[in-house]
Amino acid sequence: MNFFEFKVEENEEGTRLDVYISSKLEDKSRSYIQDVIEAGNVKVNDKQKKSNYKLKIKDYVTLIMPENKELEVEKENITLDILYEDSDVIVVNKPQGMVVHPAPGNLSGTLVNALLFHCKDLSGINGVNRPGIVHRIDKDTSGILVVAKNDNAHQKLAEQLKEHTMTREYIALVEGVINSDEGTVDAPLGRHPVDRIKMSVIKNGRNAITHFEVLERFKANTLVKCILETGRTHQIRVHMTHIGHPIVGDPVYGYKKQKFKLEGQLLHAKKLGFIHPSSDKYMEFESQMPNYFTKVINVLRNELKK
Structure with missing residues (x-):
């Protein structure tokens, strides 16, 4: 069991209990926290409260977090590239x-x-x-x-x-035309204050930096190279949305209406480089964009010719 205790500050007054705890434990979803509260593992001033309880200044919140149960992971004969x-x-x-x-x-x-x-x-x-x-x-x-x-x-x-010495380079197709040839998004990330499944740019979030470079422009889209300086959850997806250019096909942070029928965002981890742990030599690997990605790019290139 893990034990946590918090004291409610003035700027936190009026916050729902489940939202408050979710903001303190960013790796836990709001629904998970609600289950923990319902199980009686959360107390406010030594009394059990419901998830929708509105906190008051100087409330004393205690939480007993159950240990995560290890899952039984099976071996599966799945082809690896x-x-x-x-x-x-x-x-x-x-x-x-x-x-x-x-x-x-x-x-x-x-x-x-x-x-x-x-x-x-x-x-x-x-x-x-x-x-x-x-x-x-x-x-x-x-x-x-x-x-x-x-x-x-x-x-x-x-x-x-x-x-931040590992090379991590991505290719992404984003909505809209980016006018500048390159740029940097320096915006802290954390759990969305309401939708705990999503990440968002928040004032007191964790430091997050993404560098981008325009590779190709189309009528209404831009192909960019993104280089991670940090590696936060959904970093590139949130950062590109933050500057007004969400990734094409992104079901969470992208446009609701999509031009192409895609299974997910057009984001590809193209290059990875690191110092080998035994030889101490730098190694770098690249992979080509998947076929579904290149097909969309070819459609956009053909549109430019019309």
């Missing part, structure tokens, strides 16, 4: 639609299920649910990931992520 593999790391090209690791309600068909079938050993630092997973990309984002086969490799790769 392996770009490189040795005794320390495996570099894979993840397809759109594949979740990186299992979670409640989504226990099979993930990259981890496939890795467990393919590899005898994976790093155990992130537990049995996320063995070897150093970093993630969204389900409907395609592209390159590096996975650690042992704890030493995992620690060294994680350190590179922390120090």
